[in-house]
Amino acid sequence: MPSEPAPPRGPFDVAIVGGGVVGCALARRFALAGAAVVLMEKAPDILDGASKGNSAILHTGFDAPPGSLEAACIAEGYREYEEIHARLGLPLIRSGALVVAWSDEQEAALPSLMEQARANGVSDVAPLTRDETLALEPNLAPSLRASFRVPREGLIDPWSAPLAYLTQAMAHGAEVLRGCAVQGGTREGDLWRLDTTRGDVSARLVINAAGLYGDLLDEALIGRRDFTIRPRRGQFVVYDKPAAALAGHILLPVPTALTKGIVVCRTAWGNLLVGPTAEEQEDRATAPLDHATLDALRAKGEEILPALAGHDVTAVYAGLRPATEEKDYRIKVHEGGSYVTVGGIRSTGLSAALGIAAHVLRLAEEAGHGWQAPNEVAWPRMRNISVAAPRDHESAGNGGIVCHCEQVTRREIEAALSGPLPARSLAGLKRRTRVTMGRCQGFHCSGPLARMTAGAFDTPMAGNG
Amino acid sequence: MADLPSKVDVAIVGGGPAGLAAATELRRLRAGRVLVIEREAEAGGVPRHCGHSPYGLREFGRPMLGPGYARALVARAEAAGAQLATGVSVTALSDGPRLTVTSEAGTGEIAARLVLLTTGIRETTRAGRMIGGTKPGGVLTTGGLQGLVYGAGLRPFRRPVILGTELVAFSAILTCRHAGIRPVAMVEPGARITARHPAGLLPRLLGIPLHLGTELAAIEGRERVEAVVLRSGGAERRLAADGVIVTGRFRPEATLSREGGLTYDPATGGPEVDEFGRTSDPAIFAAGNLLRPVETAGWCWAEGRAVARAMARALAGELPPPAARRVARAGALAWVVPQRIAGGGSPALGTLQVRAARAASGRLSLSVDGHETAARALRALPERRMLLPLPAGTGLPEVRLVAAP
Numbered sequence: 070m071p072s073e074p075a076p077p078r079g080p081f082d083v084a085i086v087g088g089g090v091v092g093c094a095l096a097r098r099f100a101l102a103g104a105a106v107v108l109m110e111k112a113p114d115i116l117d118g119a120s121k122g123n124s125a126i127l128h129t130g131f132d133a134p135p136g137s138l139e140a141a142c143i144a145e146g147y148r149e150y151e152e153i154h155a156r157l158g159l160p161l162i163r164s165g166a167l168v169v170a171w172s173d174e175q176e177a178a179l180p181s182l183m184e185q186a187r188a189n190g191v192s193d194v195a196p197l198t199r200d201e202t203l204a205l206e207p208n209l210a211p212s213l214r215a216s217f218r219v220p221r222e223g224l225i226d227p228w229s230a231p232l233a234y235l236t237q238a239m240a241h242g243a244e245v246l247r248g249c250a251v252q253g254g255t256r257e258g259d260l261w262r263l264d265t266t267r268g269d270v271s272a273r274l275v276i277n278a279a280g281l282y283g284d285l286l287d288e289a290l291i292g293r294r295d296f297t298i299r300p301r302r303g304q305f306v307v308y309d310k311p312a313a314a315l316a317g318h319i320l321l322p323v324p325t326a327l328t329k330g331i332v333v334c335r336t337a338w339g340n341l342l343v344g345p346t347a348e349e350q351e352d353r354a355t356a357p358l359d360h361a362t363l364d365a366l367r368a369k370g371e372e373i374l375p376a377l378a379g380h381d382v383t384a385v386y387a388g389l390r391p392a393t394e395e396k397d398y399r400i401k402v403h404e405g406g407s408y409v410t411v412g413g414i415r416s417t418g419l420s421a422a423l424g425i426a427a428h429v430l431r432l433a434e435e436a437g438h439g440w441q442a443p444n445e446v447a448w449p450r451m452r453n454i455s456v457a458a459p460r461d462h463e464s465a466g467n468g469g470i471v472c473h474c475e476q477v478t479r480r481e482i483e484a485a486l487s488g489p490l491p492a493r494s495l496a497g498l499k500r501r502t503r504v505t506m507g508r509c510q511g512f513h514c515s516g517p518l519a520r521m522t523a524g525a526f527d528t529p530m531a532g533n534g
Numbered sequence: 535m536a537d538l539p540s541k542v543d544v545a546i547v548g549g550g551p552a553g554l555a556a557a558t559e560l561r562r563l564r565a566g567r568v569l570v571i572e573r574e575a576e577a578g579g580v581p582r583h584c585g586h587s588p589y590g591l592r593e594f595g596r597p598m599l600g601p602g603y604a605r606a607l608v609a610r611a612e613a614a615g616a617q618l619a620t621g622v623s624v625t626a627l628s629d630g631p632r633l634t635v636t637s638e639a640g641t642g643e644i645a646a647r648l649v650l651l652t653t654g655i656r657e658t659t660r661a662g663r664m665i666g667g668t669k670p671g672g673v674l675t676t677g678g679l680q681g682l683v684y685g686a687g688l689r690p691f692r693r694p695v696i697l698g699t700e701l702v703a704f705s706a707i708l709t710c711r712h713a714g715i716r717p718v719a720m721v722e723p724g725a726r727i728t729a730r731h732p733a734g735l736l737p738r739l740l741g742i743p744l745h746l747g748t749e750l751a752a753i754e755g756r757e758r759v760e761a762v763v764l765r766s767g768g769a770e771r772r773l774a775a776d777g778v779i780v781t782g783r784f785r786p787e788a789t790l791s792r793e794g795g796l797t798y799d800p801a802t803g804g805p806e807v808d809e810f811g812r813t814s815d816p817a818i819f820a821a822g823n824l825l826r827p828v829e830t831a832g833w834c835w836a837e838g839r840a841v842a843r844a845m846a847r848a849l850a851g852e853l854p855p856p857a858a859r860r861v862a863r864a865g866a867l868a869w870v871v872p873q874r875i876a877g878g879g880s881p882a883l884g885t886l887q888v889r890a891a892r893a894a895s896g897r898l899s900l901s902v903d904g905h906e907t908a909a910r911a912l913r914a915l916p917e918r919r920m921l922l923p924l925p926a927g928t929g930l931p932e933v934r935l936v937a938a939p
């Protein structure tokens with residue numbers, strides 16, 4: 070169906086390409102600085118790329134390369150999250166982490182890892198003997214050698230957080246264009262004119278936060294790329310809620326040069342996850358699951374926590390890290406200060422996003438951009454869907470529970486289908502509310518849910534993924 | 535929580551066939567105030583969405599469609615004077631026994647002299663089976679499919695693949711037929727159809743190709759299912775399909791009992807019970823499919839009624855004290871119910887129910903203190919009902935399936 074060309078939009082002060090956690094944090098930071106912001110996301114909803122599936126850990130950065138931009142952004146991001154989370158209604162479960170050694174070699178590596186942590190400003194790490202470790206985590210396999218504790222590593226909700234950042238940006242006037250892919254652009258005077266699938270959008274400053282497509286967007290807009298994205302897949306298995314009682318801390322292995330390794334930890338929703346793998350792949354769009362790999366993850370989980378053996382797996386998923394040929398983030402100002410690439414935010418972007426945003430704002434200010442910050446800051450509150458605070462179903466007028474496994478109420482679903490950034494797909498609704506994400510995956514609730522969402526989605530509900 | 539009592543004699547969690555049968559029987563036996571707590575807007579359990587026969591043969595003496603059967607069970611329980619609280623979920627079980635409940639009105643607590651858990655089962659999902667590939671829309675369990683077809687009048691796909699050949703897979707076929715959906719294949723990892731004759735004739739009758747000895751290795755597609763990858767005999771091939779129905783491999787809905795600290799049997803996936811349906815907390819009973827995967831509605835109904843009788847005796851202080859005599863299991867057996875024997879006669883679960891872990895021909899034998907008390911030769915197939923008499927006496931019982939050489 071041919072449609073009218075959309076009228077040009079703008080000029081905006083700042084155009085952000087990409088609605089992952091990094092783009093959402095950037096939108097917030099620049100909107101709070103007083104800029105007129107537009108965020109463009111090619112998918113029907115935000116959080117459709119790398120930010121779709123991660124381990125949901127708020128890292129302290131204890132194991133980051135000291136002196137790296139990544140280390141600095143994680144530290145700053147952590148601090149800001151800690152400061153603002155309560156005002157936005159976001160959880161922070163201060164579980165702490167244990168880095169556990171299972172061999173002589175790994176045990177020998179612990180002191181230098183603690184040294185590295187201190188160099189990164191994480192000075193509260195503490196060594197634990199085998200017995201001390203087992204006293205803290207009695208379900209760990211007794212074959213462990215020793216560990217150290219990182220008290221401030223925590224668990225957060227990886228979807229509510231970016232949603233909160235963007236909602237706060239919108240409360241400060243930011244515009245969000247979903248289903249809007251940036252295809253190219255030119256500079257005319259001091260304005261960029263971006264060619265998008267929803268018409269022309271003009272802005273003074275363009276920020277590339279395109280995640281797994283960052284290199285391609287650089288090529289399309291500035292005609293060159295400083296890095297190449299090499300998607301690195303991470304698969305996970307998620308256990309049902311009773312398994313969450315088996316581990317209080319985030320259980321980390323001794324990292325290798327390639328990866329942080331297989332983690333066992335609770336989630337903010339009260340499940341237990343085991344993952345991720347680290348597998349290079351070409352495809353940037355989909356992260357396929359592999360039965361044998363999932364089986365191996367299960368076995369690995371049971372090696373670490375033997376009691377996991379009797380527990381049900383309720384979900385499996387995979388995410389893609391936007392890795393590049395280098396370890397550190399690829400953040401760079403181009404085109405006389407009118408364009409910033411925020412690329413290669415590989416495996417710590419959830420923790421670092423707020424810090425990255427603050428860093429990029431400073432770069433923009435150094436490049437001569439400046440705005441008048443608003444006098445009052447709005448703090449929209451997210452509905453809590455984590456185990457860290459009371460849930461909606463506990464208060465009156467909730468409309469009754471629709472999804473029993475995750476205890477999602479009618480009122481929560483209705484709220485997610487309306488408001489400033491309504492869910493427009495089942496995937497979007499799941500990320501906002503967790504409907505159908507529990508142990509039955511829609512066995513019980515698909516009927517009522519289909520009735521409730523009739524007309525709300527671009528493609529009507531055809532079952533769970 | 536205006537109209538919910540804070541104290542009852544018996545609280546029944548789950549208003550499916552087992553819970554409703556128990557409520558009716560408890561009222562008939564004058565057990566006092568009986569409350570059935572059901573989280574859905576209507577009681578009736580799984581049959582509410584099974585718009586096909588056969589239900590009700592044992593209970594009403596005639597074949598009925600699921601929804602009519604569910605309504606009839608509800609009417610009986612209400613006529614007997616049981617109180618039904620729908621739209622109320624039980625979220626926690628604590629000592630007392632006490633139930634934490636939540637509803638449109640928020641949370642509350644209910645104390646009961648005895649509790650009966652009849653929370654039923656669910657199917658193992660695509661995730662639980664750890665099927666590979668992408669995660670598009672259009673992958674459903676039979677329960678999910680029935681919710682969409684009978685519950686919301688939708689047709690989620692047109693040409694799906696059906697995974698599994700337990701009885702419920704044939705329920706999926708009937709549901710597809712009802713909605714004008716034409717399955718392109720039925721896929722079974724095992725060497726033969728799991729369900730009993732004559733259900734196995736259905737795919738052939740309807741022209742649905744049946745692939746035995748075949749795994750569903752992966753699902754393809756981004757927004758919607760586009761194809762599946764089938765693996766058999768080391769070879770893989772792609773089959774175009776727009777949906778997947780993942781059927782069977784039932785798991786008891788046991789999270790509540792597990793989080794409530796009741797002894798859990800990893801073999802059945804449900805709480806451990808003795809022959810009175812009593813769990814490791816003597817004030818908490820269990821019946822229906824929560825006890826094991828999976829039985830027919832008629833079986834669950836009869837089991838609910840029988841456990842209700844034991845509960846009436848418990849209220850009157852007439853049940854023998856719980857005992858820790860465990861039924862040991864040996865050979866190719868998947869599980870045994872009841873798991874413990876108290877002794878003392880008049881059991882609610884009148885037989886030992888066992889299931890084979892895999893197809894095997896051989897001898898099923900029951901011994902007490904090493905002396906065989908019952909045995910029979912059989913050809914055991916997974917998911918088929920096998921029964922033995924309850925062990926008598928006070929010795930330690932063992933059930934064994936010895937495969938023939």
Ligand SMILES: Cc1cc2nc3c(=O)[nH]c(=O)nc-3n(C[C@H](O)[C@H](O)[C@H](O)COP(=O)(O)OP(=O)(O)OC[C@H]3O[C@@H](n4cnc5c(N)ncnc54)[C@H](O)[C@@H]3O)c2cc1C
Pocket residue numbers: 086087088089090091092109110111112115116117118119120121122123124125126127128249250251252278279280281282283286301302303304345387388389390391414415416417418419420421
């Ligand atoms: C397995 C795994 C585990 C992880 N665990 C953790 C963890 O525990 N803690 C942590 O802090 N981090 C973790 N991470 C890292 C974190 O998830 C990423 O760093 C982060 O999601 C990167 O976000 P992003 O916004 O840069 O990219 P994305 O989320 O990919 O966002 C980019 C967006 O841009 C859009 N886009 C692309 N091109 C265009 C275009 N041309 N026009 C419009 N839109 C476009 C995409 O659709 C996408 O939505 C993990 C990552 C993975 C994969």
Ligand SMILES: Cc1cc2nc3c(=O)[nH]c(=O)nc-3n(C[C@H](O)[C@H](O)[C@H](O)COP(=O)(O)OP(=O)(O)OC[C@H]3O[C@@H](n4cnc5c(N)ncnc54)[C@H](O)[C@@H]3O)c2cc1C
Pocket residue numbers: 547548549550551552553571572573574577578579580581584586587588589590622623624625652653654655676677680702705706787790821822823824828829830831832834
């Ligand atoms: C697709 C399908 C087709 C079938 N077809 C047939 C057939 O043709 N003939 C036949 O005889 N049998 C059939 N069966 C089996 C039959 O439906 C079951 O055996 C029967 O429903 C089991 O009864 P139940 O009471 O144990 O559990 P259910 O019927 O599962 O009822 C359990 C109830 O407990 C409620 N509940 C669970 N947790 C809570 C909680 N925490 N708080 C409050 N309420 C809760 C649930 O909402 C549900 O209503 C079929 C099953 C399925 C899945």
